[in-house]
Amino acid sequence: MKGVYTKRVKTxxxxxxxxxxxxxxxxxxxxxxxxxxxxGGFIVSPSLELLSNLNLQNYENVLKPGxxxxxxxxxSIVVASATTPLTVFVGSFCAYAxxxxxxxxxxxxxxxxxxxxxxxxxxxVIPLFILYSTLGLIDxxxxxxxxxATFNLPFAVWLMISSFEEIPIExxxxxxxxxxxxxxVFRKIAFPLVRGGMAVVALFIFIACWxxxxxALALTEMRAETLPRGLSAFIGLRGPExxxxxxxxxxxxxxxxxxxxxxxxxxxxxxxxxAVKA
Amino acid sequence: xxxxxxxxxGKTSKQRKLxxxxxxLPAILIILSLAIFPLxxxxxxxxxxYSFLLSPAPVFIGLRNFIEIFSDNVFLYSLKVTxxxxxxxxxAETGLGFELALLLNREFKGLSIVRTLAIxxxxxxxxxxxxxxxxxxxxxxxxxDTLLSLLGIGPLPVWLSDPETALLSVILVDIxxxxxxxxxxxxxxxxxxxREPYEAAEIDGASxxxxxxxxxxxxxxxxxxxxxxxRITDCIRYFDQVYVLTRGGPGYExxxxxxxxxxxxxxxxxxxxxxxxMSWVVNFISLAVCIILIRTVLRPSR
Numbered sequence: 001m002k003g004v005y006t007k008r009v010k011t012x013x014x015x016x017x018x019x020x021x022x023x024x025x026x027x028x029x030x031x032x033x034x035x036x037x038x039x040g041g042f043i044v045s046p047s048l049e050l051l052s053n054l055n056l057q058n059y060e061n062v063l064k065p066g067x068x069x070x071x072x073x074x075x076s077i078v079v080a081s082a083t084t085p086l087t088v089f090v091g092s093f094c095a096y097a098x099x100x101x102x103x104x105x106x107x108x109x110x111x112x113x114x115x116x117x118x119x120x121x122x123x124x125v126i127p128l129f130i131l132y133s134t135l136g137l138i139d140x141x142x143x144x145x146x147x148x149a150t151f152n153l154p155f156a157v158w159l160m161i162s163s164f165e166e167i168p169i170e171x172x173x174x175x176x177x178x179x180x181x182x183x184x185v186f187r188k189i190a191f192p193l194v195r196g197g198m199a200v201v202a203l204f205i206f207i208a209c210w211x212x213x214x215x216a217l218a219l220t221e222m223r224a225e226t227l228p229r230g231l232s233a234f235i236g237l238r239g240p241e242x243x244x245x246x247x248x249x250x251x252x253x254x255x256x257x258x259x260x261x262x263x264x265x266x267x268x269x270x271x272x273x274x275a276v277k278a
Numbered sequence: 279x280x281x282x283x284x285x286x287x288g289k290t291s292k293q294r295k296l297x298x299x300x301x302x303l304p305a306i307l308i309i310l311s312l313a314i315f316p317l318x319x320x321x322x323x324x325x326x327x328y329s330f331l332l333s334p335a336p337v338f339i340g341l342r343n344f345i346e347i348f349s350d351n352v353f354l355y356s357l358k359v360t361x362x363x364x365x366x367x368x369x370a371e372t373g374l375g376f377e378l379a380l381l382l383n384r385e386f387k388g389l390s391i392v393r394t395l396a397i398x399x400x401x402x403x404x405x406x407x408x409x410x411x412x413x414x415x416x417x418x419x420x421x422x423d424t425l426l427s428l429l430g431i432g433p434l435p436v437w438l439s440d441p442e443t444a445l446l447s448v449i450l451v452d453i454x455x456x457x458x459x460x461x462x463x464x465x466x467x468x469x470x471x472x473r474e475p476y477e478a479a480e481i482d483g484a485s486x487x488x489x490x491x492x493x494x495x496x497x498x499x500x501x502x503x504x505x506x507x508x509r510i511t512d513c514i515r516y517f518d519q520v521y522v523l524t525r526g527g528p529g530y531e532x533x534x535x536x537x538x539x540x541x542x543x544x545x546x547x548x549x550x551x552x553x554x555x556m557s558w559v560v561n562f563i564s565l566a567v568c569i570i571l572i573r574t575v576l577r578p579s580r
Contacts, residue, residue, distance in 0.1 A: 014386075018381055021378055021381075022396070025396055025457075025458065027421075028414055028421075029410070031410070031413065031421045032410045090305050093304065094302045096301060097302045101301065102295075103302060109302065118507070118511040118565070118568045119561065119564070120511075120536060120557070120561065121517075122517065124312075124313060124316045126320060126539075126550060126553055127316035127317070130319070130330070130550065131315070146311075149312075150311075151313075183297060211405075213521070214536075228404070231405050232405045242409075249406035249409055252406055253402050253406060256401045260397060264393065
């Protein structure tokens with residue numbers, strides 16, 4: 001009987017620990033949600049009274065036609081959805097060549113590209129600010145897209161290399177023997193086989209662009225301002241309006257959360273970075 | 279290497295050389311124009327005195343910026359803040375993330391809900407996360423203070439404005455947001471470990487701890503290395519939440535190096551020369567840490 005007892009205690013302990021993790025991760029978000037559903041313009045302490053007065057007023061204010069939120073959201077959508085396919089495709093071509101084709105000094109090139117991932121953005125943002133000022137790219141979609149593409153490229157290349165390497169080589173060899181050209185092998189065989197990996201890479205790059213702050217802060221002003229930058233500068237007419245800011249935060253995370261939930265299964269699979277070698 | 283025949287299959291030798299080149303060319307062009315050029319420019323600037331607003335043109339001053347940096351107390355303090363921040367965050371995220379990954383790496387009712395909820399923090403923009411935690415830390419009315427005083431704990435510090443607790447409070451936000459990320463990487467790693475060693479261990483009658491110590495841990499070294507590498511480099515560049523939560527305050531208690539460089543180079547007088555020099559010091563530190571990590575942790579597993 002003792003064995004059953006310890007097993008039960010263990011299971012209970014297991015669920016308690018999981019529960020504590022979830023409280024830690026989720027409670028702040030629920031708190032933010034509650035904050036966004038209360039009006040009054042100031043931080044409201046948690047109470048039962050609070051729960052009976054929930055309303056959508058903050059969301060109505062944020063979603064008024066022609067509001068700043070819409071302009072920022074539009075910029076974020078344009079920038080993120082232009083950067084994502086650009087980076088994924090350029091990254092996939094590069095990754096395929098590095099994984100499968102004969103590239104001179106491939107190893108050096110690989111390390112060179114990856115090392116960019118570890119460069120603090122603050123180191124490039126200042127010279128980029130000068131460069132963009134000269135080229136008239138400050139506060140433009142194109143400017144942000146180019147920066148985001150550059151700094152997400154290493155991540156895309158890295159993950160795509162491990163995706164391509166997971167394809168059994170025999171498949172590609174068979175296609176070559178059947179008379180496909182190298183490019184046809186890439187386009188018709190390898191490319192379709194890594195679609196799952198590409199979806200994960202695309203999701204992560206989209207999130208990175210959607211949430212990025214430092215480059216947006218330094219390189220945009222009014223016209224191309226993205227959501228995080230708009231939120232960081234948000235001050236209402238009567239000082240900071242916490243309820244409205246919470247509503248914007250919630251609206252900002254919605255599209256990301258929904259997509260992430262849909263792709264959840266693939267996310268775990270795609271993240272080994274080729275680092276498990278038995 | 280294993281693909282010698284696939285590689286040599288192209289029709290003519292010219293095509294064989296051209297195609298791989300065309301495949302990598304766009305990536306190289308993008309990186310050259312937007313990373314290498316600015317980096318080169320900032321090397322040049324780091325040897326100049328140049329303020330975007332005040333000086334008409336850069337003036338070459340040799341190594342003087344670098345000499346000044348090492349007697350700049352705020353910069354040195356910001357290095358200390360960043361180092362403390364990095365060590366504490368990465369340790370906590372590695373430990374908690376690994377523990378969570380182990381917990382989630384088994385079947386139980388509600389697993390998929392738990393897994394889904396666990397990745398919520400990392401999907402939130404750092405700016406939104408910053409605000410969210412500002413609400414949490416709000417003196418007296420915030421959730422944290424309300425809960426703690428319900429439990430009879432007090433007197434409570436003003437989390438983000440007290441020099442004793444400000445940095446720790448900011449670190450907690452980072453742990454909250456990025457533990458899910460390390461945990462995901464570990465979970466992916468655990469899923470990719472082959473089954474055979476575990477079966478062998480079971481036959482040999484190994485204990486749970488022995489299995490973990492001699493099978494799981496060695497096989498996961500590479501994965502842990504990757505996660506730590508990501509987190510260390512992200513901590514070194516840490517900026518967003520400091521900007522939202524504390525603006526470096528109180529005093530210089532939460533001035534990370536990135537935030538200080540931003541304050542010098544991109545607001546006020548736009549001291550381009552001096553801030554470029556500082557950013558190169560950070561680059562070297564970041565690079566050195568990466569090289570050490572890659573040499574010691576990642577290489578042996580490959």
